[in-house]
Amino acid sequence: MIWLVLVAVLPEVGGDQKEDHSKIQLYCRDLPQEQFHCKVDLVILKSTEAYSTCEDKNSDPCCRSNRTVLASCVPLRDVVCIPEGEAVAEKWDGITEAFKREEPCRYVTGCDYRTALVLSVFLGMFGIDRFYLGYYAIGLLKFCTFGFFLLGQLVDIILIATQTVGPADGSDYYIGYYGPILNRVHMENHTYFQYGSYYYKQHGEL
Secondary structure (H helix, E strand, O other): OHHHHHHHHHHHHHHHOOOOOOOOOOEHHHOOHHHEEEEOOOOEOOOOOOEOEOOOOOOOOOEOOOOEEEEEEEEOOOOEEEOOOOOOOEEOOOOOOOEEEEEEOOOEEEEEHHHHHHHHHHHHHHOHHHHHHOOHHHHHHHHHOHHHHOHHHHHHHHHHHOOOOOOOOOOEEEOOOOOOOOOOOOOOOOOOOOOOHHHHHHOOOO
16 A cells, blocks of 8 residues: 555656756856866877977867867766757756867977077077077177177076076977976966965954
């Protein structure tokens, strides 16, 4: 008798729990950072150990001149949002791609970091390092003044070693995938702050 009652009630309970996503207006591209993850499958060239650029053949996705690449983004499991090109929200499984977004990458064209540094150390007084990077006017000036009397050579060694000065076309150096790449840390509107216990003690929140 009890079994018959359960069989009669369970279908009604299941029908009441059916989710309706038609009223959700949140697009997947507007999800908070912690509710999705993006994957970039850039090709690493064997000759340079660097990411492929859009000038390379048969490389898609590729790193564009504005230092971004289109990455495939997947919402986490059970997140509900509207995918790209659709009008109705869906509940995601944590595997299917929902949208694409721009992710940072290193855009390289031809200048090798080690070559530039060696030229600056041994031939910087003649401006060869600046010629190599594409700064022809400064290179000619260094050549005529013996590297600004060696002072300019010393400054350029520091600027190139710290990767402050790069190729004149705005690209990045060719550096091995596990090479000495310096990434500048900066703060923006989407920077997340993690305060320690000292901060909360000072503000009476701990």
